[in-house]
Amino acid sequence: MNVLVCFSSLKEFITCFEDLSNELIYEIFDLLDFHHVCQAFDSLNARFYNLITNSTLPIEVNLSSISKSTFKRYNKDIILPNKHRIHSLHLSNPCLYDDISLPIHILSKFLRLKTLSLNNIESKHLEYLLPTLVSLPCLSSLSITSIDIIVNRTAIYSQIIRLPALKYCSLSLKGSHYSEVSLPTLDKYSTIEHLIIKHDISTNELYNLLSSIPQLRRVYICYILNSWTTYMKPSPFLLPYLTHVSLDLSSISFAVFEEMVIDIFHVVHVLHIFIHNNNDQMYINANRWEQLILSHMRNLRIFDIRHETWSRNITTNNQVILNNPTNTFTSSFWSEREWFFTQQFIQERYRNCTIFCSIEPYRRKYYTLCKQIHPSTYLNSKKTHLQSVQHLRIDNENEIIDCKYYFPNVTTLTLENSLSCTLIKSRSLSLTKIIEILQFTPYIRTLIFESMPLYGVNYKSIQQNQTFQLVSNTNMITNVIFKQRCTLDKLQLFVALCSRIQHLTLGHDTEDLESIVRFLLKKRNENTSNLCSIRLVSTCPFFLATLRTLIESETLLTDYILKKVGTNIYLWRYKIIPLGSHSYIEVLNERENEKFVQLPLYTSQRYLDLDIPFDKALVAFLDCVNQFKLAIESKNKAINSKNKSFCLPYKMNGKGIISDSNGIPFSVKFQFNSQENWTKALKYMLTNLKWGLSWITSQLPDDMTTSNAIPSSSSPTVASPR
Template sequence: MKQTKRQRQNSSYADDKQKKLKDDPDKSSRKSCTRFEDIPNEIIYEIFEFLDVYHMYTAFFNLNIRFQNLFANSNLPIKINLSLTSRSTFEHQYKPIIMLNKHRISSLRLSNLFTIDMIFSPIRNVSKLIHLQTLHMNNIQSKCIEKLLKYLASLPCLSSLIILVVDCVENKNKLYRRIFRLPVLKYCKITMTKFVESEPLSIAINKYSSIEHLVINNGCYLHELISLLSYVPQLRRLSLRDLYGTFIKQTELHSIVFNYLTHISINKTNMTFDEFELLIRNHFPQIQSLYFSRNFDDEFLNANRWQRLISSYMSQLRIFDCHCTISAFNERNFQDLLNHFNSPFWIERQWFFTHHIRSTSMDRCNGMTIFSTNPYRRKYYTIYGENGDKYWSHDQKINLNTVHFVRIEDIKAINDCNNYFPNATELTLICKSINENQIHLSPILNSILPLKQLTKLVFDIYHYRFATIIELLYFTSNIHTLILNCTSLCESSFIFIQQHKTFQLVSKTNKITNLMILTECTFEVTKLLVNLCPQLQHLTINIKKNDFAPTLRFLLSKDNHCIRHLFSLYLQHVPEDQILILNELIKPDKLFGHCFMKVSEGFSGNVYLWW
């Protein structure tokens, strides 16, 4: 496959490399290398660019003195990914490398509360990350990020920031202000799982941010949004999740126009069409691409109103990508409504749509979803049940080569799916139950996507059979993340399941390192799943209260061969009395004294363990 070479991340390194090439004019006349030791340094540096720093050191550092000098005397930028790392690996290998090479780090990805604390302690060491360009922090606590942002403002190269805050943010405006003070930031993605409502920011007057692409994955009110965007006048792309409408006057904030903003994505909103129209007319005159999803507002399916708005205020719009759900409807009126989207206005722009009827029974409809079918470079695709194509004369298929995430909401619909997703890597199955005739899903699924290519599998099924999971895992040998949101397990004998040849084969061949059990889980089911995944490194689990103690002993036992690779636990919804017991167990002289523990603030009952 043709690969585009990445741009050099460190100009001084590039200059050094060019100088070496100029100083050695006879290099091109040398004979081709037949031994690895004969490869020129600049080629070695090219190889290093594609490796995480840990793999770089472990593979090359101890080969000979030459490679040790390459590391010690180089200004080569290094990338660090600590998404899944044990405590021992971090303390004995990553930590020394990071401490000695902070000035060379260009990219830093952290997904562990404990490693975040260790790397940025003491906090003044942040100023040594002088070449840091990209910082990605999942699962950071609010107090930590507030303090950290104050010091990140001193970094001269930080252009990309991604943060996910796991506990409640008491003052999100304070967080926003500190982000906007980062001097060269271009891309920012913020996710707050919980926050306290507050008054919107004051309108920016003379201090602005350099951000050009902003993603906010937490709730935001319409009046907050305008104030927030006043700090980012250079913004070109905006993505929002959960935008809440509020009543605003037409004259309010009328002077704030965002002339550079061309791409807008609004995933889930309860704005009225009147509010949406005011937003577009008063603030976003240059939109070229619009995606939005809206539930239970028929006015968003008024084709004539859309046509007037687009013609008058969105003349540059090229991409119109919508996803709307309405409740009960009259079929005849609905057909008339949809026919308005078949007018020349929509056809000339190549904007086409299809729909899916949601019903609780054969005779009763409880909603309909209408969505765009144009060949945009969409990464997500949902397979529904009945699509009702009889209403549409211009239905087209999207560009399936761009789809990486496939979601199936009706198992029966797989048989009728004529599409193929050659680049899919994640699959989500959603349904109430899987019956006896649907247990063997793999051959059907493999006809619409390459199962061996999948790396993430999600089961969101109320009533399921364990045999279904085993059978599908047999054909998806490269899965590293398995998520189970399954309430009712239909099995009578756990011993029989584990003795089955398919179970034993899957347990020896699967590569699952990350398992998430989102519904309440018993001790027996936990043992079954852990035995199925012997390569497991991280487990997210909601343990049934009566099974809490035995399950924890099983998961933290040093002598348990089944969990020899496990080093991280995320316990959800832990009662306060159990947290007190945990505090006693992890004391240095106790059974689980080898563990670090953090409890999320705000009494959410979530506990993180790492060893």
């Protein structure tokens, strides 16, 4: 590997990577995912091995985009031996929590852990895990996203409040506010300073929770609901440090919000609020806001509002807009504070909508481009860079033309009703426009499709388009979500476009799921080589068994986890990681000391008849070769093609027996076997393996083969389609 190093006295200087100082190499490692560092450098030489294993620098572990087999090796060789170095741990694969070797099952030993992220976790695992976090003295950041219903969220709050060093907490807990339970009396208060609630929470729950967090400085509440029970407020409490508040008030009245301001939000400096389709007109009553702010929010310096509602008075022919109460937000009260607003009239899918919002986005992270029925009510034609926006949603491709906003830091792109190749005046995005967008948004990691008709597209010709190929080679998209219908042709197109895909979600009405699964799990599909997990949303009750039968009957995978949570199915697939002279086979249906049994394909024993694990490994390896043979035969039988016939010279079974051409059986076990017969068994097994590899090579295109990979005339010949 060569690098370019610049000095003040030299224009350029080329050196070997190994010549760099340890300090500089550590800085480079810090920019990379640690398990990628291990894969690339751990076995390079003794120096890099020591740099990785003997360092005292902190390790950040991200298991969100890792295959099953890679995780096993990474966990055994890196994570567990370096528990004292791990400062950050991120998980998001729901299949991973079932693994008893997962670090979370011994989390109390990670004494330097500062950041923990548990996404897509089931309630049963969360209930087991939370009590163990109390023993982590350095844990300052916790993020939790549940994947199923949490029956008693108050119990979760109670456990989190007890964490001794927690400063940042983000929660997204599925559940019902109808199971409201008051927090128990605690002998200490929480140390949390930044709280994010991404699930529905009732006013009762909110008051109970905030009363236990006196150090709170910033709070974000996704969706506040009215409590269904009569509320008995706790004894008066103060939040003297709470300066930043962000709330979704779509389901509560202005009067309820006003009471909350008086009780707990009266020292706030920065207020962000969102109201969607709420009929309470007080939210856009300037006089009511003036009274509230002057009386109870004297420290407020940033007032950011977004109010979306249906509007029956809007038409598409630029008629006069009636009944506009937002014109009153122009008095000296607002102008002196430099709080300015705009009113937009847009068409979103099949509805007309009025949006009243602050002109300055105040570092808003989410933004929507949609069809403007009428021009905005303020004049501001200058181009604006919205640096804070990370998630951009595009409802209409016409809004991209001459758009006055730039979004340089977007990482998630949502395309509403996209991919319809209709007229330019259509609300839908054309495929060409999507490719153009991706060409100029290189940092996109997640792509979400609300829907994708994609009618009239020539799949083959568009993949030959130069821009398509450029985007395919340069985009960094790893997560693709199809929320609604998806066909095999459409999926193939987007898998070719997003060739680095690691996580795929398919909507509930996706057609021909069996064909799609076959396509995704094909071992010769280069575009899915990085695919680690698949999520199938709202599947039929019987599809789990159908999918398992499909995978096993056609040997699409040999090492995988298939899990159903609610109506969703999760598939965690594998990658084969060769370990050279230290390869081994892991028995997935046998455990020892809470770990899968490992059978080494190597031995250091002088007397092989004493090495029982090695014998078992050879039996398992022969079984793998036999499964490979059965998979090829099954596939060719399905194709029903004579010119793709496949046959290995020696018959095998799953019990370690292989027979010669005369039908005489030989065992691959050394124990209770003669050395001559054992040698013959291994010879026959390796010959079968060589024939299989030769046949696989013969199926590849000419430009993918080499001269030494094609069977010679003296080798056993295998029929091929060529």
